[in-house]
Amino acid sequence: MHLKEITCPSQLKGLSTTQLEKIAGEIRSFLIEKLAVTGGHLAPNLGVVELTLVLHQLFESPKDKLIWDVGHQAYVHKMLTGRMDKFDTLRQYKGLCGFPKMRESEHDVWEAGHSSTSLSAAMGMAIARDLRQEKNHVIAIIGDGAMTGGMALEALNHIGHEKKNLIVVLNDNEMSISPNVGALHNHLGKLRTAKQYKWAKEELESLLKKIPAVGGTLAKTAERVKDILKYLLVSGIFFEELGYTYLGPIDGHNIEELQTCMKQAKKIQGPVLLHVITKKGKGYGPAEADSDAWHGASPYKIESGEMIKSVGGPPDYKKVFGKALLDLAEVVPEMVAVTPAMSSGSGMNEFAQIYPERFFDVGIAEQHATTMSGGLATQGAKPICTIYSTFLQRGYDQIVHDIARQNLDVTFAIDRAGFVGADGETHHGVYDISFLRHLPNMKIAMGKDENEFRNLLYTSLMMEGPVAVRYPRGTGLGVPIDEQFQLIEEGTWEVVEEGNQLAILAVGPMVQLAQKAAEQLSREGLKPHIVNARFIKPLDQSMLKKMAGQGFKFLTVEEHALAGGFGSAVLEFFNDQEIPVQLKRMGVQDEFIEHGNVNEQREEAGLTVEKIVHHVRAMILSSDRKVKRA
Template identity: 60%
Template sequence: MNLEEIQDPSFLKNYSNKQLEELAADIRRFLIKKLSATGGHIGPNLGVVELTLALHQLFDSPKDKLLWDVGHQAYVHKILTGRAPQFDTLRQYKGLCGFPKRTESEHDVWETGHSSTSLSGAMGMATARDLKGTNENIVAIIGDGALTGGMALEALNHIGHEQKHLIVVLNDNEMSIAPNVGALHSILGRLRTAGKYQKAKEDLETIIRKIPAFGGKLADTAERLKDSLKYLMVSGMFFEEMGFTYLGPVDGHDLDDLKHQLSYAKKTSGPVLVHVLTKKGKGYKPAEEDATGAWHGTGPYKMESGEMVKKPGPPSYPSVFANTLKRIAREDERVVAITPAMPGGSKLDLFAEEFPDRMFDVGIAEQHAATMSAGLATQGMKPVYAVYSTFLQRGYDQVVHDICRQNLNVLIAIDRAGLVGADGETHQGVFDIAFLRSLPNITILNPKDENEFQHMLYTGICYDDGPIAIRYPRGNGTGVKMDASLSRLPIGKWNVLQEGTDAAILTFGTMIPVAEKALAQLKQAGYSIRLINANSVKPLDEKLLEALAEEELPLLTIEESVLQGGFGSAVLEFYNEKGMHVELKRMGIPDYFVEHGSVSELYQEVGLTPERIADTLISMLPQKRKRA
């Protein structure tokens, strides 16, 4: 079938299972080919092909609401809702989003990118449906990894209490980005091996119905027999105790089984959980054999072999992070590492190889990770909480109350700070300066390169005056020479990278190379601009700022973070509090959510380019003749 001719899923209604199986094979071939060029979340999507076909055949989207948790598993949904022609642009600038997006299609009823939100969204939709008196089905599709998120458990509790009619499809592939951890994962493991509980329960009901009724006593006995069977076959029956009708486990690649159980779920009143077992990467051998999560989301790859297309370059910031942490941990037994389900992305799997008892993957539980770090710090340990900037947002309350308020020595290693590119607006790490800078006690550092980064990590471990956050970008370092020994850096003391007398740029991290290119252009035009590495966002280098004001130099702050409440705002606040008047302009991320695209394309969009920097500085300075 030509998938690019699909306009909506209505054509599936009359498809036989054989036709659906043929379509499933076409979709897998399509995804393997297209994602080899664009990259994307191939493993999760290959695993949900039959499940998505069954859902769209049995339910009427967009009247019935399908909510895809995280969104890593929504590519097949996008194909069936008319977006196959756009897959060449997947995760590309101005192209198809890698996650559900409401402005993209009426079939995308819930936008995701962070996990564990679909159940709360579904509860809201089911409540609105009942208040309005309509009859649409609400179906949330959530992975077993996302189900470990605290918000998902809060929603399960509320849904079970309210007994709203909605369906939760638990897509259980035993793995999220990394192998799942925790007690809930163990519960699911028992459920997977428990056999066809629902079928046995129905068979018992059939037998009971054939027995002549002897009044309520026999009915009560029958209910107790069913309950006994439940506890005999499935230890605990977690979901039924939460108030759900549990169906499964279901073979997620058996269309007969899927359709039977989903049809039963539609007819069942109250909340229903359909436990579906799928194979991540189904139909593509390299992805099926993935045991590390590398095929969860990839860049381009060679379709025939599965070999990743990688460009050689300097070490990545996460690898520098993990290797430096190992060096420090060999000398300091207090160092422990905590990650919320990102051991591979943060490279803490490298740390765990040497220190398995000192690395803790807590699952998708950013809040718990933050407060666990605080608890470790109270006992004299040196916890390093490794978290992506976008996911740190999920643990903000715990950073405020449990880490900063208690002024505990926690090092927060903020990975993916700044623009991250193809994952788009849900993952851009541009808010952390603004939401951390206002917190008492915290220190915020940002290295200009991987060498400064390793010294910052050492400084952060040695720091004993409260929490310290070190921000670093996605991707590779700059290729600078790495010092053999580690040393402590002075905090709150900036350094001048280039001298200049006409104006000064205050910036840090990834913006330093961009500023250097702008300065090269300005030098050709006869301007002399000072470049300052403001590697401590909090505290500021107040002595240097006072000296700049005394020189009456025009100042330009540049940051790969939001302008509202950011580094430039901090500089303005300082001068305001001191009653000093300076000419100052700020460059950074404007007041909107930046969508997906390459980082260089996004720099162009938001104006963080050498040309825009040069133009901004020229607008602040009198014209000069070009020097010989």
């Protein structure tokens, strides 16, 4: 059987090891070929080919529930469940999602783009199964990086306590997005090298059972001896002490070994943890050599492994931020950098190498990163805590209780603020203004370009209390960079273009969009006032009052949810001040915007030059008609 013939995972039943190995090779070739065009999570998926084949051969999806943590390693699963023909549209607008998606297939039983959720979801499904008195299996596949997340550890503890029949497959590839850190990761490292324990246990059992008549009894009484062996030969029995039957570590690329252990796991009552060692990027040299860079790859040349990127042009915000950290370190000696496993994704690697004593990657632990930053601030440090907007949601309680309430000097560098493109709805940064703006003591800012972004970072370190500095994914505008950091007065806006009748209040990249709209409107004799609303909180109240007094109408434009966003803040201000104005808001409606490129996502949300022109024209001309009728 060939890969192209498989449209349903049941077709894998009964296939020999040789046949599965052949299909594994075909899967890798397919992924390397397709992702060279579309880009995507190549290295994680190359690492789980054999594991996914064996899971689908030995279990009956969707009756048996396969739950992929994070989900960026589910491409092989999608291929085996009838979606190979859609891979040309991977992560493209209206195309195949890069993560599990329930509307795509009944085999996708859980959707996730964030890590550490699979165990809690699996526990819920196992409890529901038992309440219905059904007999299906529930299997969570989680990486060693995701296992460091607090939510995963909470679930791990609960599963072990409840003793439900549930299989946890620990896909240990020693690499998440950034190198894994922490005691648990180190413990797994010791388990990987503890083959002598596995050998000693098996040899002891085999030897005792061969003794005539009393062998079985001796084997049972030898359990205490085996326990002693565990403590002698393995540094910590973490999982078994939590209540799991621990199997492994096994070679995740050895199909026969996977089959043997998976069959054993199916028979065991209670929770099982199957520890599988895989190699991220397996089968493609460049991805094996640098799995970090190939975690989420852009299109590339297959032969050389060279990423296909535009040459020249404006710098990426990732690089702008990395350079800003280095420059800030020279002028603010108290500054330290904290990140929850985003050192590479946010361009912090060079800072980490040059200032290792001032850099702290805490692993996938957003709550810990947030509160630890607060602890640093109490002792006079100036922490910059760098988190993707979508992941900052996970530290919300800590922001409220530990940072804002105590008014601590923590700067949150919020990466990926706004639409993110191909990763889609699980990764968009369009909610952070809403969940930060209402917090006492919190300030929020976003620059119109990369130079202002740098100056806002510097300004945030000079301000009292917590400050969130937002910045988008992608490239800047290529503007000149100030030789020295400039302090921006807190709560002040910038008039980018003088105009009349209507003021466009724009945030971040929307300033450029507003300027393009103004250029088009000028050809019609309309000249809106363009304002760079770089401080979202506090608002520039004096400017708002002045413009309202001059009779301006207002159009707010933000790449963020309308509910509780910047436009809402402006509305609230005018309402509280009892100032009657005409105001329209542009932003993301009450819906999730799916994957595609950023321009397509803005189009879907109505954040385009054409829409701005339409609203400005309608608002100005409507008042003109009223004047004429009067």
